[in-house]
Amino acid sequence: MDELELAKKAGVYLQSFARAQQNDWADLMQGVNPNQGYGRSDEAYKAYDIAMALYDWSDTRWLNCQFPRDYASAADLREMLQLSVKQLEHWLIELTRAWEACQQRDLYLETLPMVLDAVEKAQHGVREALRQLDGSSPASANAEAFHIMAHLAHIADRFEQVLLRLKKRRANRAALVMENEYDVQYLFQSLLALEIDDIRPEEFGGSVAGSAGRVDTYLPDYRCCVEFKMTRAGLDNATLRKQIADDFVLYGADDRYDFLFVFVHDPQKLITNPVAFEKDMSVPRTGLKQVVVSIR
Numbered sequence: 370m371d372e373l374e375l376a377k378k379a380g381v382y383l384q385s386f387a388r389a390q391q392n393d394w395a396d397l398m399q400g401v402n403p404n405q406g407y408g409r410s411d412e413a414y415k416a417y418d419i420a421m422a423l424y425d426w427s428d429t430r431w432l433n434c435q436f437p438r439d440y441a442s443a444a445d446l447r448e449m450l451q452l453s454v455k456q457l458e459h460w461l462i463e464l465t466r467a468w469e470a471c472q473q474r475d476l477y478l479e480t481l482p483m484v485l486d487a488v489e490k491a492q493h494g495v496r497e498a499l500r501q502l503d504g505s506s507p508a509s510a511n512a513e514a515f516h517i518m519a520h521l522a523h524i525a526d527r528f529e530q531v532l533l534r535l536k537k538r539r540a541n542r543a544a545l546v547m548e549n550e551y552d553v554q555y556l557f558q559s560l561l562a563l564e565i566d567d568i569r570p571e572e573f574g575g576s577v578a579g580s581a582g583r584v585d586t587y588l589p590d591y592r593c594c595v596e597f598k599m600t601r602a603g604l605d606n607a608t609l610r611k612q613i614a615d616d617f618v619l620y621g622a623d624d625r626y627d628f629l630f631v632f633v634h635d636p637q638k639l640i641t642n643p644v645a646f647e648k649d650m651s652v653p654r655t656g657l658k659q660v661v662v663s664i665r
């Protein structure tokens with residue numbers, strides 16, 4: 370299937386997806402209005418603002434998504450989809466912070482999880498459109514690998530929300546917190562096990578220039594390895610870049626791996642300009658067909 374046909378298919382999918390959700394998003398926008406009795410806290414208005422923005426975004430971009438009528442090229446369509454992913458990620462971060470603020474005040478705001486679910490569903494739809502635009506087919510091995518990369522990205526996007534729920538425990542029980550990257554690896558692998566059967570932790574990697582290492586997580590069915598980092602005081606951008614660059618060399622030289630996903634847990638938001646960091650590092654490398662660096 371050529372690029373034109375792929376773009377048509379992706380556009381039709383996203384348009385159909387948006388139409389199927391539009392009524393629900395309209396009801397959500399009206400239902401989470403703080404004037405409906407959910408309180409008038411800053412967090413309530415944040416959820417309402419994002420619900421309205423989601424409806425507007427879908428109405429102005431996704432409902433009119435036919436190719437080539439609405440987009441001049443497949444590249445233009447891809448740019449819109451990638452921009453949509455970034456916008457949805459931004460909304461998820463804002464909602465997560467609002468949820469955390471409510472938790473600190475022992476305030477349960479019913480509208481926040483409602484809007485979170487809607488944004489996550491939208492994110493899944495946009496990513497599926499991107500997958501179709503890239504020509505990934507579930508029948509092919511590469512498509513399955515690209516699918517697992519999307520699944521890994523979804524877990525990374527939800528990681529903070531999961532942690533927030535683990536921190537809030539009853540009967541004065543101690544909160545479950547991430548103290549180091551081993552804790553991050555343990556929780557991430559547990560979430561991954563919901564969908565993946567063969568997960569191999571601490572798999573021995575190859576050797577490059579006399580240096581050998583262990584892959585934090587290896588998914589042999591997808592020729593994919595997953596590395597985990599956690600920021601701390603003293604770990605600056607340059608040091609983190611070097612660590613990840615070393616991973617590129619090590620895993621790119623091992624013929625078992627085609628795909629690398631690096632999850633960086635940054636609870637204190639120490640990384641300067643994480644969006645630019647992700648963009649710079651998330652490009653194919655020698656020996657690796659796809660690399661994704663996700664900072665959350």
